[in-house]
Amino acid sequence: MYALFDDAGKFLAGRILSEAESSAQIELDSGKRVKVKAANLLLKFDKPAPAELIAQAQALSVEIDPQLAWEFAPEQEFGFADLARDYFSENASITEQVAALFKLFEAPHYFRRAGKGRFKKAPEEIVQQALAAIEKKAQLQAQIDAWAVELANGQCPAPVQQQLYKILFRPDKNAPEYKAVVEASRKAQLAPLALLQKAGAIDSSYQFHWQRFLFDNFPKGTGFPAVTAPLPPSDLPLATVEAYSIDDSATTEIDDALSVQGLGTGQVIVGVHIAAPGLAIEPGSALDHLGRSRYSTVYMPGYKVTMLPDEVVQIYTLDEGRANPAVSLYVTYDEATLEVLNKETRLERVPVVSNFRYDKLDHIATEAWLTDPSLQVEDTPQPLLDKRDELTFLYRLSRHLKAGREVVRGKPENFNRPDYNFRLQGNGDQVPNGTETVQITVRKRGAPLDLIVAEAAIVANSSWGQLLADHGVPGIYRSQASLAPGIKVRMSTKALPHAGIGVKSYVWATSPLRRYTDLANQWQIIACARHGATAALVAPFKPKDAELFSIISGFDAAYSAYNGYQAGMERYWTLKYLMQNNISDLTATVMKEGPAGSMLVRADALPLVFPVLGAQNLPRGAQVRVKLGEIDEITLDVTGTVLERLDDAQANQAETESPEDEEEAVAGPIAIAVDMSDGEDAAAIKTD
DSSP states (O other): OEEEEEETTEEEEEEEEEEOSSEEEEEOTTSOEEEEEGGGEEEEESSSOHHHHHHHHHHHHTTOOHHHHHHHSOSSOEEHHHHHHHHTOTTOOHHHHHHHHHHHHHOTTTEEEEETTEEEEOOHHHHHHHHHHHHHHHHHHHHHHHHHHHHHTTOOOHHHHHTHHHHHHSOOTTSHHHHHHHHHHHHHTOOHHHHHHHTTSOOOHHHHHHHHHHHHHOTTOSOOOOOOOOOOOTTOOBOSOOEEEEEOTTOOSOOEEEEEEOTTSSEEEEEEEEEOGGGTSOTTSHHHHHHHHHOBOEEETTEEEOSSOHHHHHHHSOOTTEEEEEEEEEEEEETTTOOEEEEEEEEEEEEEEEEEEHHHHTTTSOHHHHHOTTOOOTTOOHHHHHTHHHHHHHHHHHHHHHHHHHHHHTSOOOOOSOEEEEEEESOTTSOOOSOSEEEEEEEOTTOHHHHHHHHHHHHHHHHHHHHHHHTTOOOOEEEBSOSSTTOOOEEESSOOOBTTTTBSOOBOOSOTTTBHHHHHHHHHHHHHHHHGGGHHHHSSSOTTOHHHHHHHHHHHHHHHHHHHHHHHHHHHHHHHHHHHTTOOEEEEEEEEEOGGGOEEEEESSSSOEEEEESOTTSOTTOEEEEEEOOOBTTTTBOOEEEEEEOSOTTTTGGGOSOOTTTTSOOOOOOEEOOOOSTTSOOOOEEOO
């Protein structure tokens, strides 16, 4: 005697070895013996053999028309044998009964399960809805298959093109467009990104990166809504200084300027003047929400997306020839010893007489020019000559301040790598299109003018950080517990030491036109300047204010994304530079181990880190000449092969220590989020 039984939705059959009131012992064809509850026994039979019965019933069930079976089925609850007798004949065989069971079980849209081998006919409207859904699913699958064929044949369907960035970077894995790309990738045996490139979905490498950035960060575009630019207060006093800014020529949001008074008197007053949009933009206003929605200006070679509308920036930027609102820090120094004698914060209008530009003056305002009054440089602009004595004092002060911070740090700051400036020819103020000619110039870190501005910013940011702490007014601080490996700079609302800079506390407050944290801190500083000891009562943000923590979280995420994009686009234009100048090999320095048995190297004359083969036995710091491989503008990938070692192995041993800034974010090949695992553990596919 054999029995058919239900094992968690799977039908099995075997020989009955023994049977009790509530269960039976059954031996399967495999020899395995199982205990089956009586409630799960559906049918007992003598022949055919279990395996033969199931095979024959499965084949016969395919021939059963579920629509016809549904019409034959009674309205009341019924068993599978009842349906077999109605569908086949009054004397339905065991095989026909089991075939009916299989079909009933496979057609839940026609028949609802009602217990041990029993079913109930579904209402007609439910059946029609289910059939419509099945038909829709079939049509959708047919569409997916058709799109997959097109993609595999090198053509990109319009719906896939429209969903390109969503498919690659933030996919809905149930979307037909996504499924078509996955299916086509399998058929063509190509990585999804390569497949889409071949199909023409990406017609511009630059637009690919730009549109991807917009998709992630500016889905509604980079334009500003109509806003009213608030005018600054009319009652601000006019400062009795002649201030000047020092920036790059591409800078339009001029946040900071400097002034010097009292040279030759024994006491010198240095003014650090910061543009003050916080005097007119109110917390909670439309402009505040606009700035907070962006958190920062986004920089990239040849273009930028500003945090605030241009009409607002133009009111507050510290352009020469105007007296604009500023939050000013005045620090009085002993002219001989450079000891700090006094600090004062004022809200005022500051006359700016010059906007100096690094790239036009670095070759003039050298260390020699600033330390030797007799040195003359041809074609020195008169405004720079007028401020030579002041800049000389500022340079002396900056070196003094830097040396003092390095004592606190415990070691000198590392300026061993240059800054690289990118210039695009041919795009004007428009978004680049990737066809522009790129120029990459080098600017040594720590150049005199750069040092002057950097040290002035540190003085202002550390002084105002302490001012907020002294008045019990919370701010957004940047701190670093130590210079030990792995200890990163973090943002918080507490005035904690910044070991990397060497100061007791540090806020970002010197770029309120470009960073939202600086604008938020400026509101707090303005409260201290206006109200002194009672500032904590009127400052926009109170201690433990949840809004401050929200700003920190939002800013950190946005700033990281923007910096990542900037690094990516600098890598893009560096690769373009290699191609435009037909550079096939270059010199580089070994950094550390890379992927797949390679080593990472850093180009000596370009901002480029990439993997190379042939450097596995070379130490960190070794200098090599590298032959470049194929460049991919979409993935931003390039590899190389070491041709020869250029340095002396013995002389280089002292340079093998890891530089403290090696952990800087380095742009590399991009990763996409298309999952080819088909139900296996999801894993991003690296496009290298």
